[in-house]
Amino acid sequence: MIDGKKIYFYRIKRGLTQKAACEGICSVSYLSKIENNSITASPEILQLLCGRLDIETSYVSGEFINNLKKEIHDWYEDIKYRNAEDAHRKYEELQIQMNNVDDPDLINLFQVILVRYYIYIEEMNKAKELLVQLTDMKKMYTEEIEFYIFQFTGLYEFLLDNYKTALVYYKRAYGLARTLGVKDHEIIYQLTSITNKLGYFSQSLLYAKTALDAFNAEANYARSIDCHIFLGINYSRLKDFDTARSHYVTALNAANFNPALKRMLPNILHNMGYSYFQAGKYGESLNVLKECLKKRRGINTATTICLIAFNYYMKNEMKEAKQWISKGLNVTDEENITTGYIRLKTLEYKVYELDHTEEYQKFIEEKALPFLEKIQDRLHLIELYEELATYYSNKFLYKQANHYYAAVNQLYKEHL
Structure with missing residues (x-):
């Protein structure tokens, strides 16, 4: 027609x-x-x-279109739940079938799910290009297409560390999902993750509880463990360490019980160790973090090593702190800057009592801040803005100090 x-x-x-x-x-x-x-x-x-x-x-029957639409939705489920073999096979099959389709709504549906597929296989440039193309068809969006556009644009921005932008799109997707009566628990989970990344811990706590109930109901044990981890992180940030520990213990028990979920143990242990660190229980923190390192088996160890070094620094055991800083810097790349590298370097300046030097100030302003501002790491930014404000105050450079105090206040206002 x-x-x-x-x-x-x-x-x-x-x-x-x-x-x-x-x-x-x-x-x-x-x-x-x-x-x-x-x-x-x-x-x-x-x-x-x-x-x-x-x-x-040429005529294409309504039955053919309806069946193909169902196949596209099935393909999306395989992508969402990372069923790699089925997702790749269905992509090849659907490409061929779509050659016989001239229905605009079905073409738009296929293309918007294709965005999600490109994100899944980490072809981010292709995902972005297709999102731009779909924007040209905005006049033709159904509410379903608009829902997917919001959700996948949010995921795209999240994976590029653009958390504030991602939050805007995910909130739009969440609102539209409620209008459409769509139950997609991944949206709530992503809202949990994004608000946690931005330091909005009370919001993240509410999303995590909602997501946990949903994943428990459908027996999605891996996602349930993820939610317990986020609950532990959020309660720790809100200084309720006992409740935080109860969620970490639940997550550990679930991961140990199911052999398929043992891969999640390092992440659970790292966050549990950090919770002990936040509570000032440095001995307990070190025990848990060293167990975490054993589970990691040399993979993604920088953040855990950094936290171990911080524990020794807080215990005033500088020899051990220096040893662990050295270990951490050996597994990081100065050219490929990360938050772990920034924390190790700033700790190194403190341990060697060089945090009053111009070299320290240049590292923070020229390397650390541009990176953290780009990825919108609100909590780390507050920490370093405050340190620079103190640095300049101690040197009686009050104009520069006030600049960073104002930056801190702005971040607190955004949170409120």
């Missing part, structure tokens, strides 16, 4: 203006009415427009 929506879709796809598409066939105003389905064009004009836009007029 050829209607105005299809004419509009293919005109945009071919990159033609209304004037170019209808020249010699009808007026621009007449084409506009066709595209808006406010009039029914004559068969002769539709045939000419289809020829101009290279639209196939």
Whole structure:
């Protein structure tokens, strides 16, 4: 069936203006009415427009379209739950089937799920390019397509560490999901993660509790453990260390009980060790963190090593702190800056009592802050802004100190 929506879709796809598409066939105003389905064009004009836009007029049954739509949704489930073999196989099959489709809604659905597939296989440039193309079709979005656009744009921004932008899109997706009656627990989980990253711990706590109930109900044990970890992190930040520990213990028990979930033990142990550190229980923290290192088996060890070094620093055991800082710097890359590297370097300056030097100030301002501001690491930024404010105050450079005090206040205002 050829209607105005299809004419509009293919005109945009071919990159033609209304004037170019209808020249010699009808007026621009007449084409506009066709595209808006406010009039029914004559068969002769539709045939000419289809020829101009290279639209196939062959009939595709409604049953075929409905079955294909179900296959696309099944493909999305495989992507979402990381069923790699099925996701890749269905991608190949659907590509072939979509060659026989000229239904704009179905094409848009396939393309928006393709964005999620590209993100899954870490083809971020392709995902971005397709999101831009879909923006050109905004006039044709169904509410379902808009829901997916918000969600996948949020995921794209989250993976690029653009947490504030990601939060805006995920909140839009969450609102639209409620309107549509869609139950997608991953949205709530992502909101848990993003608000935690931004330091909005009370918000993150509420999302984590909601997500935990949902994942428990569907027996998604891996995601349940993830939620317990986030609950532990949030309660620790809110200084309720006993409740935090209860969630970490629950997560540990669940991971130890299921062999398939033992891979989650290092993450649980690291965060549990950090909770002990926040509570000032440095001995307990060290025991847990060293157990975490054994489980990591040399993979992604920098943050745990850094935290061990901080524990020794807080215990005033400087020899051990220096040894662990050296270990940490050996497994980080100065050229590929990370938050772990920044923490190790700033701790190194403190341990060697060089945090009053110009070298320290340059490292913070020229390397650490640009990186942390880019990834919107709010809590780490507050910490370093405060340190620089103190640094400049001690040197009686009050203008520079006030600049960083103002930056701290701004971040607290954003949180409120």
